[in-house]
Amino acid sequence: MTDVAIIGGGINGLCTAWLLAQKGINVTVFEKNSLMRATSSASSKLLHGGLRYLENFEIRLVRESLKERVFWLEHAPHLAKPLKILFPVYQDSQRPSWMIQLGLFVYDLLAGKYKLGAFQKEHVEHNPDGLKREGLRACFSYYDAQMHDYELGLWVAEQASACGVKILENIEVKQIDAVLGKIGISHTTSESGTIEHLAFDYILNITGPWAEDLINRNGIKTKAALELVRGSHLLVDRKLHEAYILQVPGEKRIFFVLPYKERTLIGTTEIKHTLGQPIVCSQEEQGYLIKAYNHYFEAAITANDIVETFAGLRPLIHSGEQLHKTTREYIFEWTGDKLLTVFGGKWTTARALAEKLTTEILLKERHKNELSKT
Numbered sequence: 001m002t003d004v005a006i007i008g009g010g011i012n013g014l015c016t017a018w019l020l021a022q023k024g025i026n027v028t029v030f031e032k033n034s035l036m037r038a039t040s041s042a043s044s045k046l047l048h049g050g051l052r053y054l055e056n057f058e059i060r061l062v063r064e065s066l067k068e069r070v071f072w073l074e075h076a077p078h079l080a081k082p083l084k085i086l087f088p089v090y091q092d093s094q095r096p097s098w099m100i101q102l103g104l105f106v107y108d109l110l111a112g113k114y115k116l117g118a119f120q121k122e123h124v125e126h127n128p129d130g131l132k133r134e135g136l137r138a139c140f141s142y143y144d145a146q147m148h149d150y151e152l153g154l155w156v157a158e159q160a161s162a163c164g165v166k167i168l169e170n171i172e173v174k175q176i177d178a179v180l181g182k183i184g185i186s187h188t189t190s191e192s193g194t195i196e197h198l199a200f201d202y203i204l205n206i207t208g209p210w211a212e213d214l215i216n217r218n219g220i221k222t223k224a225a226l227e228l229v230r231g232s233h234l235l236v237d238r239k240l241h242e243a244y245i246l247q248v249p250g251e252k253r254i255f256f257v258l259p260y261k262e263r264t265l266i267g268t269t270e271i272k273h274t275l276g277q278p279i280v281c282s283q284e285e286q287g288y289l290i291k292a293y294n295h296y297f298e299a300a301i302t303a304n305d306i307v308e309t310f311a312g313l314r315p316l317i318h319s320g321e322q323l324h325k326t327t328r329e330y331i332f333e334w335t336g337d338k339l340l341t342v343f344g345g346k347w348t349t350a351r352a353l354a355e356k357l358t359t360e361i362l363l364k365e366r367h368k369n370e371l372s373k374t
């Protein structure tokens, strides 16, 4: 039987474990902390195509993401639901109405049969959350989906376990031997520091923001590189009736104001980050998000309204572009025949990524079997 080690218990590692196990592969997941406690539970909680990525012509990714929303809605309706999002356009918005309308039209077109609802022009009189009226030119609505990211990830872990995946938490992979297919692991809850060595047919490094660092520390060089960009959110003690996508005043960036667990979720930011720095929402980021929110809503919020903040690191493929233009695509890189590293990847597309990884492993296996027959 083929043995695969997956390093990383975030959504991408868990989905991959689940799909590989469905193909009869023996999978063990190693997570250095607890499952789903890093990037995958610090998201904007959106299962979305990524309307903004259309500006960077990331058509393949947008189309795949639009389709993938439906997988989650159909398989875990208790943890994911369609979400109507309002897109108000103001006189001073960086993007004019016609551009928004065109973007939404293309978004719906790319969704095809996976469309969750058609975009439309809304009546600006409908204003349950007290959006400022001055300069408001138009308001559009379109559909994506919202999820409980942490709980949905644990649901995937349950499915994976039911298929026979062995999940080990508080186990850090410290060493990787790409030639022999060996890893050195240690318990993060014990102080002994003892390293145990285990051998596998394949090792999948799906550690999100830590992927490049982990293999570099093992003397393995890669062609791809990661750019780590921190994104923070505020959870504010306000009940919200609608969901909004808004343009950050004076910037090309957008941010979301979303109803979440009877409160308002505001995010996100984009701050270059290096590993070792604390992954928390800074005072500056809090001020930035409060200011952006107050630009649009009549009833201003202050830091006193914040009930929670959280932050995560986007593992973006380094491209040298401005941060908001950096691709959200994912790529795989093999080191020899036994180690594969994942760079990038969104929550929404975790299952699609897992499907492609599964194909990679099955192809390798077939190739290996053919070679052994000759």
Ligand SMILES: Cc1cc2nc3c(=O)[nH]c(=O)nc-3n(C[C@H](O)[C@H](O)[C@H](O)COP(=O)(O)OP(=O)(O)OC[C@H]3O[C@@H](n4cnc5c(N)ncnc54)[C@H](O)[C@@H]3O)c2cc1C
Pocket (backbone or CB within 6 Å): 007, 008, 009, 010, 011, 012, 013, 030, 031, 032, 033, 034, 035, 036, 037, 038, 039, 040, 041, 042, 043, 044, 045, 046, 047, 048, 171, 172, 173, 174, 206, 207, 208, 209, 210, 214, 229, 230, 231, 232, 268, 311, 312, 313, 314, 315, 344, 345, 346, 347, 348, 349
């Ligand atoms: C602010 C923000 C908002 C986002 N919003 C959305 C959104 O709304 N929708 C969307 O689709 N995507 C969103 N994303 C992107 C998405 O959240 C991430 O791309 C995705 O969660 C990455 O998952 P992952 O499994 O690759 O990484 P992670 O969730 O980070 O998992 C990696 C795991 O590997 C573990 N690990 C690391 N090193 C080791 C080791 N040596 N040994 C063992 N374990 C190790 C870590 O502890 C971690 O649990 C957002 C990202 C951010 C930062």
